[in-house]
Amino acid sequence: MSTAPRKRTRAASVPPFAKILRRHLGCDPASIAIVGDSFPLRAIGDLQLAVDDWLRVPGRRREMVGVVTDRHVVRLGALASPPPSERKHGWAADVGPVEYSAVPLADGGSLASVERGLLLLSDGDARLAILVAGPCGEPYIRQVRVEVGAATQPESERFLQQLRDGMRRRSIFRGRSLSIGADRQGEMEVRFQALPKVAREDVILPPGVLERIERNTVRFTHHAEALHAMGRHLKRGLLLYGPPGTGKTFSAMFLASQMPDRTVLMVTGRAVGLIEQVAVMARQLAPATVVFEDVDLIAEDRRTTQNACATPVMFELLNAMDGLAEDADVLFVLTTNRPEVLEPVLAARPGRVDQAIEIPLPDEACRDRLIARYGEGMRLALTDHAAVIARTAGTSAAFIKELLRRAALIAADASPGAASPEVNDGHVRDAMQEMLVDGGSMTRTLLGVAGAGA
Template structure:
């Protein structure tokens, strides 16, 4: 006798059944639209989906029968191919955000919800077998228009960059031709810590902080918001410190830091800054990309011209502030002069005058007990040195005092004299140069 055929109905694949129940129809007949996002966009993409999907949405984890399989809504929509996948735990990635924050973002998952009263299925996964891995978002809806509408809204919300807004970022190129975001926490710098002549500090603030405070009024009056300022002066005088002070004074602005090799990422940084404006771009030692033609490394001028092109291509209402620092304004002047209007203000950060040298000694002497009888003589003797030199002078004097006695560190004239000899005599011209104090 032949075997009896089983009359038991084969169970439907669980993911196919999920889609069929959600749309109340055969999911194999429904359209699917796909969009790729960059990996660094994951926190903003996650936040966009959370904000747009209904609170009563269902989130399902996906497990593949074989690891090399790529899940897709098209595969889930057919009974045969859907059997290679099953429900499982939702995979998350713990992403870093500005300000020491973190966000657990969905790495792979199927989300079912209603959007404007219409059923939507959304699948998020990573491209694992690609030279340029990214994030793949698929949207299924009852009709193509509904799927397109939801995908456009996700794109808009993702580009708004809610997760990054107001943070301090830098861009770092990777081996795949893309880049990764790094997040930073800048020190909180008060105005009293910026030791500059009053006229110089007021000029800096007027072009940056004051401008940002009244940006909306200036825009309404037809004034363009994009602006560039160049800090120039000898090494160690406080150009970068002044830029960091401005960033801390304007916490509502997203800050991009570019220095060294990162200056080659200027196009990508400006593109992100446009989205995250109001934004400030701080480009340190910009002379490294603007050396004279006979001295430059390959591509240096190309990077400088790209910077100028990016500044030129901005709309007048783009609220972007470019702060450039350089020790060598002479190598930049020809290029900047040939493209007038990109830099609106050049501000020299000079070596500290006698009053500033006195204030710097007080600033860097905080935490120490200063017992100085010949402070005026010291201030005259260190004429022409940088703020960096004075900071190191106080540090070495503190070490001399600590070696001499226990307990509270008391810095006297002899400790400063010993430290000064160590820096200016024993250290030689190279030490002076390294501290921005070469004469």
């Protein structure tokens, strides 16, 4: 919310905010102790919730005063004791309406959060003044500044730390699924992402594979307290590798469903230069799961990152993983179609990834289950089921899903007007011809067919 520039108020004997602060704090505003901190703009909702949480204690009160100014930067010290030039030409800030920002929430609603205003807090005899100074329409300001003023420095520092703790504890992002990207200026962009609920029976993998994934993730979370008590570290890295379309991302979605109390950070390609910020956010929102898809692309990326010049971004990721405290309950899930690209990098930084698990192409039993799974809701009438299973050898789960979708389309074309046409062997055979032969090698590659590029 922006504020139109205003002319400075005429000089008066007492600056307007100095008078307000003297009345509230009960001391000379020029002598108050001020401490401050800057937070990412995305944390403005967390700040609002932290203040609201503090006010829930009986006896605590809040008064809010708006700050109107044509200056881009507002400081509590300047409000309390304006420079001499303002005494001559007029005060740069005046009392006005409190400005709010509507912060989107995971449920589709919004949280009205103070973006610019002076909060006068009371807790018994204790008095505090909190200045919240956000961008208020200035696009190049990407942070919100919070300054705390009190009669003594320990009081100011103590409350600012309470705010930091409350923001971490009450964050609007905690326990949510988030998509982490970057905007055009390269700044971190965080959006809520609705992930599908994946049941265990929906994950179709060869025997033992899902159990190994669970043991290195779900079981760790289940026994986190016991492991911590035994001095075992909680941070861990899991690499899922295998051909395209075999279910690596789907397995990551399954883990998110099985550990609903964890914050999930899905890192997109544009955020690879923000790895350190992602790691910091994961630590603050722990327990957390960070998912990097197609991490082989990161391994080959030698762009300049925030703290290194021409260093492979994969090293930045591994260093960020290593930099987390041993007791940080953060799980990194990395996926790749090309493990051979990653192996030299991982060998140069041993210990960051604790377990690598192959997600192979589905075997005969898995293909049978996949046909049944993706055939749900269809009138599937196959007279030679075994032939379909045999013909799909070397294909991925993604291929089988698309195969049945194409067969359903062909059946619908053959029976115009039918509400639910029957899908028979011929429809499946035609769909397979279209995908394996007519579509060429590129289609086969896109659908994860073994040896498609040969």
